[in-house]
Amino acid sequence: xxxxxxxxxxxxxxxxxxxxxxxxxxxxxxxxxxxxxxxxxxxxxxxxxxxxxxxxxxxxxxxxxxxxxxxxxxxxxxxxxxxxxxxxxxxxxxxxxxxxxxxxxxxxxxxxxxxxxxxxxxxxxxxxxxxxxxxxxxxxxxxxxxxxxxxxxxxxxxxxxxxxxxxxxxxxxxxxxxxxxxxxxxxxxxxxxxxxxxxxxxxxxxxxxxxxxxxxxxxxxxxxxxxxxxxxxxxxxxxxxxxxxxxxxxxxxxxxx
Amino acid sequence: xxxxxxxxxxxxxxxxxxxxxxxxxxxxxxxxxxxxxxxxxxxxxxxxxxxxxxxxxxxxxxxxxxxxxxxxxxxxxxxxxxxxxxxxxxxxxxxxxxxxxxxxxxxxxxxxxxxxxxxxxxxxxxxxxxxxxxxxxxxxxxxxxxxxxxxxxxxxxxxxxxxxxxxxxxxxxxxxxxxxxxxxxxxxxxxxxxxxxxxxxxxxxxxxxxxxxxxxxxxxxxxxxxxxxxxxxxxxxxxxxxxxxxxxxxxxxxxxxxxxxxxxxxxxxxxxxxxxxxxxxxxxxxxxxxxxxxxxxxxxxxxxxxxxxxxxxxxx
Numbered sequence: 384x385x386x387x388x389x390x391x392x393x394x395x396x397x398x399x400x401x402x403x404x405x406x407x408x409x410x411x412x413x414x415x416x417x418x419x420x421x422x423x424x425x426x427x428x429x430x431x432x433x434x435x436x437x438x439x440x441x442x443x444x445x446x447x448x449x450x451x452x453x454x455x456x457x458x459x460x461x462x463x464x465x466x467x468x469x470x471x472x473x474x475x476x477x478x479x480x481x482x483x484x485x486x487x488x489x490x491x492x493x494x495x496x497x498x499x500x501x502x503x504x505x506x507x508x509x510x511x512x513x514x515x516x517x518x519x520x521x522x523x524x525x526x527x528x529x530x531x532x533x534x535x536x537x538x539x540x541x542x543x544x545x546x547x548x549x550x551x552x553x554x555x556x557x558x559x560x561x562x563x564x565x566x567x568x569x570x571x572x573x574x575x576x577x578x579x580x581x582x583x584x585x586x587x588x589x590x591x592x593x594x595x596x597x598x599x600x601x602x603x604x605x606x607x608x609x610x611x612x613x614x615x616x617x618x619x620x621x622x623x624x625x626x627x628x629x630x631x632x633x634x635x636x637x638x639x640x
Numbered sequence: 641x642x643x644x645x646x647x648x649x650x651x652x653x654x655x656x657x658x659x660x661x662x663x664x665x666x667x668x669x670x671x672x673x674x675x676x677x678x679x680x681x682x683x684x685x686x687x688x689x690x691x692x693x694x695x696x697x698x699x700x701x702x703x704x705x706x707x708x709x710x711x712x713x714x715x716x717x718x719x720x721x722x723x724x725x726x727x728x729x730x731x732x733x734x735x736x737x738x739x740x741x742x743x744x745x746x747x748x749x750x751x752x753x754x755x756x757x758x759x760x761x762x763x764x765x766x767x768x769x770x771x772x773x774x775x776x777x778x779x780x781x782x783x784x785x786x787x788x789x790x791x792x793x794x795x796x797x798x799x800x801x802x803x804x805x806x807x808x809x810x811x812x813x814x815x816x817x818x819x820x821x822x823x824x825x826x827x828x829x830x831x832x833x834x835x836x837x838x839x840x841x842x843x844x845x846x847x848x849x850x851x852x853x854x855x856x857x858x859x860x861x862x863x864x865x866x867x868x869x870x871x872x873x874x875x876x877x878x879x880x881x882x883x884x885x886x887x888x889x890x891x892x893x894x895x896x897x898x899x900x901x902x903x904x905x906x907x908x909x910x911x912x913x914x915x916x917x918x919x920x921x922x923x924x925x926x927x928x929x930x931x932x933x934x935x936x937x938x939x940x941x942x943x944x945x946x947x948x949x950x951x952x953x954x955x956x
Contacts, residue, residue: 432835458837470832472825474892474940483825487837489818493846496817497810507817550837 384446385410385554385585386431386462391440393426393609400426402609403440408554408602413576413586415600415617417593419629422606424589425467428556431587432457432464444554459487463547464556467589469539473532477523477542480531481514484549517545521575537568544575548584555579557588561595569595597621605629646786651793652865657905658800659862664885664897665811666855671891672815673847674827676733678879679720680855682740683713685874687856688863689747689754692763695864702769706860713856714849721848725841728830740879747871759870766864767792770799796865803861807854812894823847855882888929890936899938 386408393401401423408414416424429435431442433454442450449457463484472480489510491503518524521541526534531542540560547555557576561569569592576599580586590596596603597617605612605620607629613620620626663680670677691709694700720739727735747754754760771781771792781791814820822843825833834840863869881904889900907925911918929937 434831434835453839454834455837455839458835463837464835466832470829472828472832474828475821475824479821479824483821483833483838484836486818486822491818493814493819496819497813499813503817510818546836 384408385412385444386587387443387446388427388431389441389443391427391430391437391442393423393430393435394438400609401430401437401606404606404609404611405440406604406611406614408585408587411580411583411585412601413580413588413599415596415603416587416589416606417591417596417603417620418606418612421608423609424606425558426609427606428464428558428587428589431556432462455487458550458552461551461553462556463550463552463554465540465543465547465558465560467558467562469536469543471531471539471543471546474530476528476530477518477534477545478511478514478527480542481517481545481549482510484546485510485513486550488549488551514545514549517548518542520548520578521545522571537564540564541572541575544579548579552584554585554587557586557590559589559591561590561592573599646790646794648789648793651790651797653905653909654797655793655800655865657902658797658804659858659865660882660885660901660905661804661898662807662854662858662861663882664889664901665807665894666851666858667882667886668851668891668894668897669811669854670847670851671886672820672827673823673844674728674830675724675844675848676729677736677848677851678733678876678883679717679736679739680851680882681874681876681879682736682743683717683852683855684859684862684878684882685740685743685747685871686713686716687859688869688874689760690856691860692760692863692869693753695764696760696762702764702766702864706766706857706864709860709863710853710857713859714853717849717852717856718845720852721845724848725844737876737879740874740876744871744874747874754871757871759868759872760863761868763863763867763869765792765867766799766861767796770795800861800865803857808894808898815894819843819846884926887936888926890938890942892935892939893943895943896936896938900936903937 384407388404388406391401391404392399404427416427418424426435430437433450433452437450441448444460444462449460472483475483489506491506495503515524515527518527521544523538523542523545526538531539534542544557544560561572564572573595576586576588588599600617602614602616603620604614605626612625612629613623663684666680666683667677687709690712691705694705694708695702724732724735748757771788774791774795781788786794822833822838825836825838826840826843830840885900885904886897887900888904889898890896907922908918911921914921
């Protein structure tokens with residue numbers, strides 16, 4: 384088990400964003416987290432990366448409890464994420480953005496960096512090569528010296544994925560990677576996520592594009608108003624009464640009368 | 641030969657330019673990690689008083705007192721930096737400005753040591769001690785055709801130039817490394833930086849303490865250049881002046897701080913002919929600059945354009 388979420392509850396003042404949510408993800412899976420707007424999906428991501436601390440409950444990563452760890456420690460352990468509203472470093476180049484992603488995998492301090500000792504130069508070279516490979520993987524190699532803010536929207540989304548991959552994650556969290564993409568872009572995103580899976584990275588994805596989710600995911604959890612509505616394989620989810628009701632609304636016979 | 645060209649007044653202005661470059665860097669480094677610190681005047685004061693008092697009362701060699709002053713400022717920087725982590729933007733600016741005032745008032749009130757608002761006089765001058773070192777080594781200023789006071793300022797200017805070069809080398813190399821990328825990413829998006837595996841607490845305190853160390857070093861060198869200091873030298877006017885060096889020159893670039901410090905130190909000297917109006921002109925110029933180029937005179941785009949032109953010229 385890569386990730387085990389156990390009875391997570393998160394309240395913001397009087398509002399409960401997540402109520403007693405549990406699910407677990409197996410090695411190599413692509414796991415979907417879906418639900419209507421405001422269901423608590425991003426809050427779940429924030430709890431896993433500890434950007435917000437859950438009110439109660441525990442999260443285990445590779446059997447180790449990660450609740451309460453600082454976000455940068457969680458990245459060191461091997462979880463990295465992208466954001467729903469793209470959060471790149473706008474005035475760094477594409478290459479530098481990806482190199483920042485690799486921060487926790489290198490360890491030169493102030494003096495080694497300033498004196499440029501041999502080990503630091505090698506380390507920097509390796510980091511750069513890895514970043515270039517990742518840019519090639521997401522199809523941005525010719526844009527490596529562009530500032531992130533000058534890239535097109537779809538490119539920025541892919542750059543965020545490359546940046547997250549630079550930290551060598553075992554678990555990659557993708558928050559609506561297809562948002563705002565056209566069909567062609569979504570198709571190449573599908574290929575990209577499949578490639579990432581084949582590299583041995585487990586993926587947890589939040590997505591509203593249902594056809595993408597259903598084709599991509601091995602298993603899915605559905606959230607609605609902070610509660611877990613259903614869990615299962617894509618075909619089970621598609622035929623689940625409660626899920627259909629949450630998305631399309633209940634047929635109200637009385638209102639006709 | 642040399643003796644006719646070298647005017648001690650020009651050399652002194654050069655020394656102040658070099659000290660001001662250091663002060664501008666002391667704002668640049670924390671700012672490059674997203675921390676707007678107005679504490680430089682306070683840290684400068686700590687460096688200046690520490691070094692001056694050690695030199696006056698214990699007659700320690702100046703390289704030791706200056707280093708101790710800078711280090712003490714750096715340590716205070718760590719102590720102030722940690723609680724300041726919760727503050728960002730203008731709130732941090734106000735808190736650090738307040739810190740500077742606390743330091744200034746402390747120097748005023750600790751009268752039996754600091755002589756209060758009268759200040760310290762008779763601080764050993766760095767140039768003089770360089771002269772003594774040279775004489776002990778058998779080098780007479782006369783051999784270069786220099787008078788003693790010319791040699792004093794020339795030696796001081798050269799020493800300061802070396803120190804500034806080392807600092808610039810340090811800051812630029814650090815900027816183009818893992819550390820610099822961490823600073824830049826924190827400046828642009830703290831939360832995203834943290835979820836990319838960057839220990840933001842460490843890097844923010846590191847940048848803040850480096851700024852404090854540089855300001856303390858500049859303060860100590862200032863004390864031993866000018867020979868007398870008083871708490872008024874480290875007031876909030878100074879804090880704002882230092883900030884302006886960096887903002888005027890362009891806070892995105894190391895070279896912007898250097899540029900700002902050079903121009904803004906020279907300008908009042910060049911405007912001496914209009915005496916009473918010079919600070920009015922200085923002020924008007926700042927207002928115009930901030931209206932026209934809020935990012936400062938130098939920025940990344942300007943630099944790229946200049947480089948691009950040079951490249952096309954080179955190939956074409």
